[in-house]
Amino acid sequence: MGKLKAVVVVTMISTALSILWRATLHLEDNESFVRCLLDHSHPSHPISSAIYTPKSSSFSSVLESYIRNLRFNESSTPKPFLILTALHESHIQAAVTCGKSHGVQMKIRSGGHDYEGLSYVSTLPFFLLDMFNLRCIDVDIETETAWVQTGATLGEVFYRIAEKSKTHGFPAGVCPTVGVGGHISGAGYGNMMRKYGVSADNVLDALIIDANGRLLDRQSMGEDLFWAIRGGGGASFAVVLAYKIKLVRVPETVTVFQVDRTLEEDATDIVDQWQHVAYNLPQELFIRLMLDVVVKSSGEKTLRASFVSLFLGDSESLLSIMKERFPKLGLSKSDCIETSWVKSVLFWSNIPLETDIQVLLDRTPQTLDYLKRKSDYVREPIPKAGLESLWKKMMELEKPRMYFNPYGGKMAEIAAEEIPFPHRAGNLWKIQYLANWNEAGIEAANRYIDLTRRLHEFMTPFVSKNPRQAFLNYRDADLGSSSHGKASYSEARLNGMKWFMGNFDRLVQIKTEVDPTNFFSYEQSIPLLPHQVHLDDDM
Numbered sequence: 001m002g003k004l005k006a007v008v009v010v011t012m013i014s015t016a017l018s019i020l021w022r023a024t025l026h027l028e029d030n031e032s033f034v035r036c037l038l039d040h041s042h043p044s045h046p047i048s049s050a051i052y053t054p055k056s057s058s059f060s061s062v063l064e065s066y067i068r069n070l071r072f073n074e075s076s077t078p079k080p081f082l083i084l085t086a087l088h089e090s091h092i093q094a095a096v097t098c099g100k101s102h103g104v105q106m107k108i109r110s111g112g113h114d115y116e117g118l119s120y121v122s123t124l125p126f127f128l129l130d131m132f133n134l135r136c137i138d139v140d141i142e143t144e145t146a147w148v149q150t151g152a153t154l155g156e157v158f159y160r161i162a163e164k165s166k167t168h169g170f171p172a173g174v175c176p177t178v179g180v181g182g183h184i185s186g187a188g189y190g191n192m193m194r195k196y197g198v199s200a201d202n203v204l205d206a207l208i209i210d211a212n213g214r215l216l217d218r219q220s221m222g223e224d225l226f227w228a229i230r231g232g233g234g235a236s237f238a239v240v241l242a243y244k245i246k247l248v249r250v251p252e253t254v255t256v257f258q259v260d261r262t263l264e265e266d267a268t269d270i271v272d273q274w275q276h277v278a279y280n281l282p283q284e285l286f287i288r289l290m291l292d293v294v295v296k297s298s299g300e301k302t303l304r305a306s307f308v309s310l311f312l313g314d315s316e317s318l319l320s321i322m323k324e325r326f327p328k329l330g331l332s333k334s335d336c337i338e339t340s341w342v343k344s345v346l347f348w349s350n351i352p353l354e355t356d357i358q359v360l361l362d363r364t365p366q367t368l369d370y371l372k373r374k375s376d377y378v379r380e381p382i383p384k385a386g387l388e389s390l391w392k393k394m395m396e397l398e399k400p401r402m403y404f405n406p407y408g409g410k411m412a413e414i415a416a417e418e419i420p421f422p423h424r425a426g427n428l429w430k431i432q433y434l435a436n437w438n439e440a441g442i443e444a445a446n447r448y449i450d451l452t453r454r455l456h457e458f459m460t461p462f463v464s465k466n467p468r469q470a471f472l473n474y475r476d477a478d479l480g481s482s483s484h485g486k487a488s489y490s491e492a493r494l495n496g497m498k499w500f501m502g503n504f505d506r507l508v509q510i511k512t513e514v515d516p517t518n519f520f521s522y523e524q525s526i527p528l529l530p531h532q533v534h535l536d537d538d539m
């Protein structure tokens with residue numbers, strides 16, 4: 001037998017043995033894992049009622065309650081061997097301690113809005129730490145701050161602020177069911193970012209459970225780790241239990257509008273003007289541009305540009321700004337709706353304004369779909385001929401839509417290294433590519449995912465390069481995943497540069513320091529420094 005052959009055979013045998021060994025281990029592990037959790041439970045906060053195994057009758061319903069992308073609600077979707085719906089911080093401590101000692105992966109889920117299901121799906125044996133029970137919100141108007149547990153939704157945060165003040169708000173995403181845990185730890189943007197930055201720019205303190213199971217605050221975790229969990233993605237570093245956020249001032253009356261224009265209504269010229277003014281407007285004015293394909297009464301397709309806006313002021317001031325800076329849209333008084341800031345959230349979520357704001361406390365979304373998302377950043381306006389070719393492409397592909405979210409204002413003032421989220425000065429707007437569908441199955445999914453990729457590919461000449469920047473919170477599996485093996489650093493660096501640019505290496509340093517055994521790892525987590533990775537640790 002040749003030397004090479006012998007090596008191959010030996011490798012095959014040892015791989016087979018190790019798979020067998022691991023398989024046996026995992027079966028027993030399961031029971032000893034539960035025992036470990038019970039052993040680490042504090043008598044005054046029993047953990048048993050927080051444990052769900054596949055044998056529990058409500059296992060599936062607990063798992064499904066926070067699945068927000070139906071692509072990951074299939075029978076073929078890998079399931080956790082256990083769900084822990086933590087009721088107390090000591091339960092998180094037990095989860096970290098036992099997860100580590102048993103060498104199993106832990107997925108952390110707050111609101112479950114991860115576009116690729118990375119908070120509740122894995123190809124490795126894993127258990128799910130579900131945070132939805134930990135959702136206290138304590139608003140203090142006097143200090144203009146709030147402590148918010150990560151299992152809360154954004155809608156709950158907005159509601160609790162509005163309950164106490166008509167002139168305070170928080171800059172975050174407008175979808176009320178998004179969870180605080182993933183949103184803030186991955187930066188989080190919304191329609192006040194041109195005035196106040198991203199959510200993570202407005203964090204003052206945090207409580208975490210670290211890789212050693214310790215409960216730490218800003219002071220005890222130190223400034224490096226506190227920096228990392230404001231945009232670096234929490235799940236690479238710790239379980240974030242709560243954030244202390246800084247509330248921002250909003251006027252008692254704000255103005256919203258949505259105006260739609262098709263190609264026949266000069267959409268091209270209007271979009272062209274939007275490109276040159278949206279990032280430059282007063283910080284109080286945010287105008288999102290949404291592009292999709294619609295069918296005219298004649299049966300022909302056309303492109304529709306929808307402009308949806310929040311202005312932190314009254315309609316009169318808005319109209320005078322628009323007349324001077326963005327006249328091509330032709331905004332009129334009758335397009336404008338004056339309302340309160342908290343009701344503007346309803347408007348942006350397509351909820352009728354007459355609805356009671358209690359609707360913000362609903363934890364289930366109005367609709368659930370199959371989803372694919374991708375992102376890009378634009379650093380210079382697209383030439384008109386480029387826009388025209390884009391309309392043609394969109395009409396050919398039909399399904400994928402695009403949102404353009406303007407930057408500038410405060411976003412351009414904050415330094416790129418202030419927090420891990422680096423997309424600041426020089427970025428005129430961010431593109432979100434969206435496909436939503438409601439046909440089950442892998443074929444439909446592959447078709448729509450492919451269309452979305454093709455639109456993204458088409459945009460290559462018009463978007464940022466070297467690296468082609470992307471937004472971490474628009475989770476996109478196409479950007480790759482790390483095997484956490486020997487090559488993990490170089491693999492992860494490729495996509496890490498897109499999300500974090502010059503901040504990537506600092507994140508790797510901090511990760512290596514605070515979690516040297518890489519317990520907090522998932523498909524797109526921050527890797528350890530190369531010299532820290534041993535083949536034996538390969539999960």
Ligand SMILES: Cc1cc2nc3c(=O)[nH]c(=O)nc-3n(C[C@H](O)[C@H](O)[C@H](O)COP(=O)(O)OP(=O)(O)OC[C@H]3O[C@@H](n4cnc5c(N)ncnc54)[C@H](O)[C@@H]3O)c2cc1C
Nearest residue numbers: 110111112113114119173175179181182183189234235240
């Ligand atoms: C309908 C919809 C609308 C959206 N709108 C916006 C928007 O307007 N602006 C915007 O910026 N983004 C938006 N997003 C994206 C959203 O911000 C991210 O998906 C975010 O990560 C969701 O947070 P979550 O807690 O719901 O997610 P989860 O799926 O629970 O978690 C997402 C990631 O964060 C980790 N994580 C969650 N909780 C914790 C924790 N407590 N500690 C450590 N790690 C944790 C998870 O492990 C996972 O890696 C939207 C998503 C959807 C589905």
Ligand SMILES: *[C@@H]1O[C@H](CO)[C@@H](O)[C@H](O)[C@H]1NC(C)=O
Nearest residue numbers: 060064067070073074075368
């Ligand atoms: C998710 O899947 C389960 C099991 O097939 C099903 O009962 C449930 O209705 C699905 N959820 C949604 C929102 O479609």
Ligand SMILES: *[C@@H]1O[C@H](CO)[C@@H](O)[C@H](O)[C@H]1NC(C)=O
Nearest residue numbers: 026027028030031054080081
């Ligand atoms: C461990 O988990 C597997 C997979 O969910 C399950 O089938 C098995 O019964 C569990 N074993 C024990 C010992 O709990």
